[in-house]
Structure formats: structure tokens, C-alpha cells
Amino acid sequence: MIRAVLVDDHAIVRSGIRRMLEEGGEVDVVGEASDADEAGALARRLRPDVVVLDIGLRRSSGLDLIADLLETGARVVVLTMQDEPAYAQRAFERGARAYVMKDAADEELLQAVRTVMDDGVYVHPSLAVQLLAGAGDDGLTDREREVLRLIALGHTNQEIAGTLFLSVRTIESHRRAILAKLRLHTRADLVHYAMEHRLV
Secondary structure (H helix, E strand, O other), X not given: OEEEEEEOOOHHHHHHHHHHHXXXXXXXXXXXXXXXXXXXXXXXXXXXXXXXXXXXXXXOOHHHHHHHHHOOOOEEEEEEOOOOHHHHHHHHHOOOOEEEEOOOOHHHHHHHHHHHHOOOOEEOHHHHHHHHHOOOOOOOOXXXXXXXXXXXXXXXXXXXXXXXXXXXXXXXXHHHHHHHHHOOXXXXXXXXXXXXOOOO
């Protein structure tokens, strides 16, 4: 059973999300919060597997809460009305593992939760297309460019995983993708490329 905490400042919305997640019998919603302070305290006390987070909270941005939630060991699934790619990008940069629109089908939210529990990343399909379109001229995504920068600075895969709140397997996957896209072969090649392109 996946233990989840819901963070949204509208009680009726939380009620609908709870019903949606618990219907299939895979998720147990163990707590609900309406603001950042309450959410942080709840996550530290309950240690959920997943936090479903609205980034449009009344008194603060849910984006600022992501780092605190990650410290509890939870995976963060953003559920929002914000369909601007910039919001999704900022959410992922801060460590969120999924970005789902509130008008998505019930199954999509559940699929996002399943995906992050399998150590994957989920993006609402229309946003995924826009985010990919925003990749740099070298074909690297912002995340891959950050991984490349950390590699060039001498960090190990384990250290990079800890810094970016990702698994070592995910970092290894990014590393393979970077080598393939840049047609490079060694760590030294990556360091040289990063220095040449002023990434470090």
C-alpha cells in the first residue's frame, strides 16, 4: 500500500483527490494539509511515500515546499492548474518527480503515483512535448546539462544523485544519454566539453 499525504488549500479538492486515489485500493491517504507549515510538519511526522502537492497554495508557493518534503524521504507529485512549462521545469529542478494537471483523468494521477514509486518521472503529455522542445541546441535537457556540470566538477554518480534528489540509476541513465547526444566516450571528454562551453 502506497502511503500518501495531500497538500491543497481547498478541502473539497482534497476530498476528490482522496477518493480518486483510494478507489483502486493501491493508495492509502494518511494525511491532508492546507498550507506549507502544516504540510511540512505532517510529512515529517507521518513519513509518507508520496506527497501530492498543489503549488498554488494561498500564502506561499508549493515550489518552495518541495525541498522540505524531499528531506522526509517522500516523492513529490505536483498536481496543479498551472500549465506553463516554466512551472513544470522549476518543479523538476527542485526535485519533484511528477507534474500532473488537475483536469487530467483520474487514471493519470494514479499512473503518476505508480511511476514515481517505481523510481520514474511522470510529466503531463502536452507539457512533456513543450519541455522537450525547449532543450538546448546541443540536444541536452536542462537536467542533463546540470548532471554534466556536476560530472565536470568531479562529483560521483552517488553525490550527483544526492544533490539532485534522484536515484543513482537515473543519474547513470542521464550520463549515457549525455554521452550519446554529444557523441563523446569518456569522463575526460565530458569535462573538456563542459569547460569549452563554459558550463563550469
